[in-house]
Amino acid sequence: MGLLANPRRTTANYRAYERKHLDRLRFIRRCRNLGFTLEQVRDLLRLSSDEQQDCAEVDRIAAQHLAAVERKIGDLKRLASELQRISNLCQGGGLTADCRIIEALSPDSK
Incomplete structure (x- = not known):
């Protein structure tokens, strides 16, 4: 490389x-x-x-990476929130055919 x-x-x-x-x-x-x-x-x-x-270019690279990290953190927080929401739908002990989590993750769910 x-x-x-x-x-x-x-x-x-x-x-x-x-x-x-x-x-x-x-x-x-x-x-x-x-x-x-x-x-x-x-x-x-x-x-x-x-x-x-001069370290201005290093600063630019670090700032660019920080922005990307912050975007990922935002995405992960939204994902965690959604997973928490759909996990609360599940009562456990049922069949996967009736699983609310599977239903929520399906492309057809709204």
């Missing part, structure tokens, strides 16, 4: 990772765990390689 430079090889042809490789891998993993896209990670890595660069 081009996010990590190829490490040198030992005489036995093993990859010899250095501390800088591990630090970069940890940075990539942290970004991915926080939901940044590969393109955003690539941009953040590029920007982090120049310590004298």
Whole structure:
């Protein structure tokens, strides 16, 4: 994916990772765990390689990601609310043919 430079090889042809490789891998993993896209990670890595660069672009990437996270949180809250609503419809112990949750999830339900 081009996010990590190829490490040198030992005489036995093993990859010899250095501390800088591990630090970069940890940075990539942290970004991915926080939901940044590969393109955003690539941009953040590029920007982090120049310590004298203005961080406005980093701020822009972070703000863009924050907006996406906030949209997802809103979607998840609406989903949780809907699941709570339809779960309250279920009395349990019945047949799935009569299940109000299945009914509410069906495309024909209103």
